[in-house]
Amino acid sequence: METRNIVIVGVGGQGSLLACNLMGRALMIEGYDAKVSEVHGMSQRGGSVVTYVRYGDKVYSPIVDDGQAELLVSFELLEAARWFNVLAPGGTVVTNTQQINPIPVILGAAKYPENLLGKFEDNGAKVDAIDALALAEKAGSSKTVNIVMMGRLSKYFPFSEETWHKALEQTVPPKFLEMNKKAFKLGASA
Amino acid sequence: MKELLLGNAAVARGAWEAGVCLASSYPGTPSTEITAAIAKYDEIYTEWAPNEKVGMEVAWGACLAGKRSFTGMKHVGLNVAADTLFTISYTGVNAGMVIAVADEPGMHSSQNEQDSRHYARAAKVPMLEPADSAECLEFTKLAYELSEKYDTPIIVRLCTRISHSQSVVKTEEREKRPVKEYVKNPQKYVMMPTFARPRHPIVEKRMSDLRALSEKTELNRIELGGTDLGIITSGTCYQYVKEVFGEKASVLKLGFVHPLPEDLIIDFSKKVKRLVVVEELDPFIEDHCKKLGLDVTGKDMFSLIGELSPNIIAEKFGVLSSKGKTIEEDIPNRPPVMCAGCSHRGLFYVLSKLKAMVHGDIGCYTLGATPPLNSMDTCVCMGASISGLHGFVRAGGKNAVCVIGDSTFAHMGINGLIDIGYNQSDSTVIIADNSITGMTGHQENPTTGFNIRGEKVGKMDIEMMCKACGIERIRTIDPNDLAESERVIKQEMNTPGASVIIAKRPCMLLKSSKPAPALNVDEGKCTGCTMCMKIGCPAISMRDKKASVNHTLCVGCNVCTQLCKFDAFDVKRGLKYGDS
Ligand SMILES: Cc1ncc(C[n+]2csc(CCOP(=O)(O)OP(=O)(O)O)c2C)c(N)n1
Numbered sequence: 001m002e003t004r005n006i007v008i009v010g011v012g013g014q015g016s017l018l019a020c021n022l023m024g025r026a027l028m029i030e031g032y033d034a035k036v037s038e039v040h041g042m043s044q045r046g047g048s049v050v051t052y053v054r055y056g057d058k059v060y061s062p063i064v065d066d067g068q069a070e071l072l073v074s075f076e077l078l079e080a081a082r083w084f085n086v087l088a089p090g091g092t093v094v095t096n097t098q099q100i101n102p103i104p105v106i107l108g109a110a111k112y113p114e115n116l117l118g119k120f121e122d123n124g125a126k127v128d129a130i131d132a133l134a135l136a137e138k139a140g141s142s143k144t145v146n147i148v149m150m151g152r153l154s155k156y157f158p159f160s161e162e163t164w165h166k167a168l169e170q171t172v173p174p175k176f177l178e179m180n181k182k183a184f185k186l187g188a189s190a
Numbered sequence: 191m192k193e194l195l196l197g198n199a200a201v202a203r204g205a206w207e208a209g210v211c212l213a214s215s216y217p218g219t220p221s222t223e224i225t226a227a228i229a230k231y232d233e234i235y236t237e238w239a240p241n242e243k244v245g246m247e248v249a250w251g252a253c254l255a256g257k258r259s260f261t262g263m264k265h266v267g268l269n270v271a272a273d274t275l276f277t278i279s280y281t282g283v284n285a286g287m288v289i290a291v292a293d294e295p296g297m298h299s300s301q302n303e304q305d306s307r308h309y310a311r312a313a314k315v316p317m318l319e320p321a322d323s324a325e326c327l328e329f330t331k332l333a334y335e336l337s338e339k340y341d342t343p344i345i346v347r348l349c350t351r352i353s354h355s356q357s358v359v360k361t362e363e364r365e366k367r368p369v370k371e372y373v374k375n376p377q378k379y380v381m382m383p384t385f386a387r388p389r390h391p392i393v394e395k396r397m398s399d400l401r402a403l404s405e406k407t408e409l410n411r412i413e414l415g416g417t418d419l420g421i422i423t424s425g426t427c428y429q430y431v432k433e434v435f436g437e438k439a440s441v442l443k444l445g446f447v448h449p450l451p452e453d454l455i456i457d458f459s460k461k462v463k464r465l466v467v468v469e470e471l472d473p474f475i476e477d478h479c480k481k482l483g484l485d486v487t488g489k490d491m492f493s494l495i496g497e498l499s500p501n502i503i504a505e506k507f508g509v510l511s512s513k514g515k516t517i518e519e520d521i522p523n524r525p526p527v528m529c530a531g532c533s534h535r536g537l538f539y540v541l542s543k544l545k546a547m548v549h550g551d552i553g554c555y556t557l558g559a560t561p562p563l564n565s566m567d568t569c570v571c572m573g574a575s576i577s578g579l580h581g582f583v584r585a586g587g588k589n590a591v592c593v594i595g596d597s598t599f600a601h602m603g604i605n606g607l608i609d610i611g612y613n614q615s616d617s618t619v620i621i622a623d624n625s626i627t628g629m630t631g632h633q634e635n636p637t638t639g640f641n642i643r644g645e646k647v648g649k650m651d652i653e654m655m656c657k658a659c660g661i662e663r664i665r666t667i668d669p670n671d672l673a674e675s676e677r678v679i680k681q682e683m684n685t686p687g688a689s690v691i692i693a694k695r696p697c698m699l700l701k702s703s704k705p706a707p708a709l710n711v712d713e714g715k716c717t718g719c720t721m722c723m724k725i726g727c728p729a730i731s732m733r734d735k736k737a738s739v740n741h742t743l744c745v746g747c748n749v750c751t752q753l754c755k756f757d758a759f760d761v762k763r764g765l766k767y768g769d770s
Contacts, residue, residue, distance in 0.1 A: 011524065024194045027194075028358075033358060034356070034358065035322075036355060038355070040219055040220060040631065045554065045557070046529065047524055047527075048523075048524040052355075060429040061429045061432075061433040062322075062351050062352075062355035062426065062429065063355075063500075065499050065500045066501050066514040067501075078522070081517045081519065081521050085517075087515070088514070103524070104523055107723065108732065109522075110522035110523075111520070113520065116517070119517055
C-alpha cells in the first residue's frame with residue numbers, strides 16, 4: 001500500500017505529544033511500518049506545534065511535506081489555517097472549532113481571521129469541524145481535547161475499537177483512562 | 191521484539207543493549223530524551239551533570255574504570271565539551287565510550303545551527319550517522335565495539351528529525367560484559383608534552399585504519415537504481431532522497447561519516463552519469479568529494495541554511511509534482527510565550543519599567559526579550575550573561591543588569607561570577623531561580639537537590655556559592671511581588687560594588703506548585719486602560735474594551751492585580767482553577 005500522510009497540529013500544551021503516541025501505538029497494533037515526528041523544546045511553550053504521522057508498507061521520510069497530507073487534524077482553528085498548505089488536493093481538515101488567541105491577537109497587533117471553515121472549503125478541502133472543548137468538558141476535563149480529536153480522527157481509519165482501546169491503555173496513565181475513553185468516544189460519535 | 195521508538199529512545203536502548211553502565215549528560219533539545227530514557231534502565235547509573243564538559247569527563251572516567259559509558263548533548267553542548275574531546279581523542283578509552291550529539295538545522299530550539307561533523311574531523315574521532323530509529327539502536331551498539339577496537343571515543347551524530355521521530359526498531363537483550371581492568375599507564379593517560387607527543391602519531395594511525403574500515407563497512411552502502419543520477423547522502427536526507435526518487439536514482443548512503451571513504455565514493459561516481467551530494471548545513475561530504483577531484487554538485491543547488499525536505503529536493507531536481515494551497519489571509523503568528531503564572535514574568539516587567547540594559551541568557555526567561563516585555567538586550571550562550579555584564583560595566587556601560595536561570599548558573603554562570611567576585615565590578619546579577627531546568631522540559635539540576643530519578647541528593651546552595659565567589663551583597667526577592675522587586679533591583683543597581691539578587695519562585699508547571707483560584711474581572715471597575723496587558727499574560731485579553739481572564743489558563747499569580755489601579759481583578763469572586 002502507498003504511504004498515508006496525516007498532520008496533527010495545535011498549540012503547545014494541548015497534548016499533541018500524547019496524541020501522536022496514541023496514533024503510533026494504534027499503527028503498531030495494526031502491523032504497519034510507521035514514522036511519527038514529534039516536537040519538543042521551545043515551541044512547546046504555547047507556540048504553534050506540528051506533528052507528522054506516516055504509515056504504509058515502507059516509510060522513508062519522517063516528515064510530511066507541503067501538499068502531501070490527506071488529513072490535517074487541528075486542535076485549534078487558527079492552526080488549521082496556518083498549516084493548511086500541507087493538505088493534498090481533495091484532503092480533509094478535521095478541526096476543533098475552539099479559538100485560542102495568540103499573543104499578537106491578545107496584544108491587539110493582529111486580528112483573529114474570520115470564517116476560516118468557509119475558506120477551507122473555498123480552497124477545495126472537505127471540512128469536519130467539532131467543538132472538541134465542549135465535548136472534552138463533558139468527558140470530565142478540558143485537558144482531553146486532544147483525545148476527543150483523536151476519537152474524531154479514528155473515523156478515518158478502518159481499525160477496530162479494540163485497537164484504539166489498546167492504544168489508549170498503552171499511552172494514557174491508568175488514573176485517567178476512563179475519562180479519556182469517554183473523550184475518545186464522544187469525539188468519534190459527535 | 192518490534193517496537194516503535196523515538197530516535198533518542200533507540201539510542202538509549204542501544205546503549206542498554208551494549209551493556210552500558212554509566213551515563214552522564216546535560217539536557218539540550220533535541221538530545222534530552224536520550225538520557226531521560228537511559229535513566230529508566232535500572233542497570234545504568236544515570237545522572238544529569240552540571241554541564242556537557244563535566245558529563246563527558248564523567249563518562250571518560252567511567253570507561254577508564256572498565257565499564258562502557260555514555261554522554262549525550264545538543265550541538266552547542268559539544269562546544270562546551272570540546273576541550274575534553276580533543277584530548278581524550280589522544281588518550282583513547284579503556285571500555286567503550288560513546289558521545290551522542292544532536293544537531294539542529296532549522297534552529298527549532300537553538301541559538302545557532304552549527305554542523306558537528308567538523309568536530310569529528312578536527313578532534314580526529316570517528317562519527318556515525320543513523321537515518322532512523324532502527325539505525326540509532328544498531329549504530330549505537332556498533333559504536334561501542336568500534337570504540338574498544340580502535341581505542342577511541344566515538345560520536346553518534348543525530349539531528350532533530352532523527353532524534354524526534356518514532357520508527358520501528360528490533361530490540362534484543364542486554365549484553366553481559368565483563369569489567370575491563372584498569373591498568374595504570376601514564377604514557378597513555380597523562381597528556382603532558384612528553385607523553386602526548388608520541389600519542390599523536392597513534393591517533394593518526396588510528397584514523398587511517400578507520401578510513402580503511404570506512405571503505406568496506408556495511409554502514410556505507412551503494413543502492414543501485416537508475417544510473418543517470420547518483421546521490422551521495424546520509425542521515426535524514428537519505429530518507430528524503432528515497433522518498434523523492436525511490437529506485438529512479440542510485441544512492442550512496444553514508445552511515446560512517448568520519449572518516450569518509452575514498453575508493454567507495456570514486457567507485458560510485460563511475461557508476462553514474464551525474465553526481466550530486468544532498469546534505470544539510472555545510473558541504474562536508476561535498477568538499478571531500480571535491481578533494482578527490484570528482485565533478486560533483488551540492489551546495490550550488492542546496493542551501494547552507496536550515497533543513498531540507500522531500501519537496502525542496504524534488505524542486506531543485508525539477509521533479510516536484512504538487513504543492514499545497516495556502517489560505518490567502520493574514521495568519522497571526524503564534525510565537526512561544528511565558529506560561530500564565532510564569533515566575534519570570536514579574537521580574538521582566540520590573541526590568542522593562544526600569545528601562546535596564548539586560549544581558550540575557552538561555553532558558554524560558556529568554557522569552558523576556560519578546561513583546562510586550564521587550565526587556566532583554568543580549569542572549570549568546572549559556573553563562574554569557576554574567577561575564578558579558580562584567581565587561582559591559584567595566585567598559586563604562588550604564589544601567590545594566592544580567593538575568594540567568596538556576597540551571598544555567600550552575601552550568602557555566604558560576605565562572606562569570608567568579609570573575610565579578612575576583613575583579614570586582616559594579617555588576618548586578620539576577621539569578622532567576624525557578625527551581626528547575628524549565629526550557630528543556632523540567633530536568634532536575636544541582637540547585638534543585640534532586641537527581642534524574644527524582645531522589646533527594648546533594649544540593650548546591652546558590653547563595654553560599656555566590657558568597658564563595660566573593661560576592662558580599664546578596665538579596666532574595668519574590669519576582670511576583672512587583673513593588674518589592676523594583677525597590678531591591680533599583681537599590682542594587684544604584685549601589686557600587688557587585689551584588690546578586692536571587693529572584694526565587696518555583697516554576698508554575700511543577701507538580702509541587704499549587705495554582706490559586708483564577709481571577710475574575712469586575713466589569714464595573716475595569717476602565718479598559720490596558721495596564722494589565724503590559725505583562726503579556728496569555729490568560730488576559732481585551733474583550734469589548736474590558737479586560738477578560740481565561741479561566742482555564744489563569745493560575746491566580748496576582749501579578750496583574752498589582753498593575754490594576756482600579757482594583758478590577760476580583761480575587762474573592764474568582765472561580766476555581768479549571769472552571770470555565
Ligand atoms: C551549551 C548548551 N547546553 C544546553 C542548552 C539547552 N538549554 C537551553 S536553555 C536550558 C535550560 C535553562 O534552564 P534554566 O537556566 O534553569 O532556566 P529556565 O528555562 O528554567 O527558566 C538548556 C539546558 C544550550 N542552549 N546550550
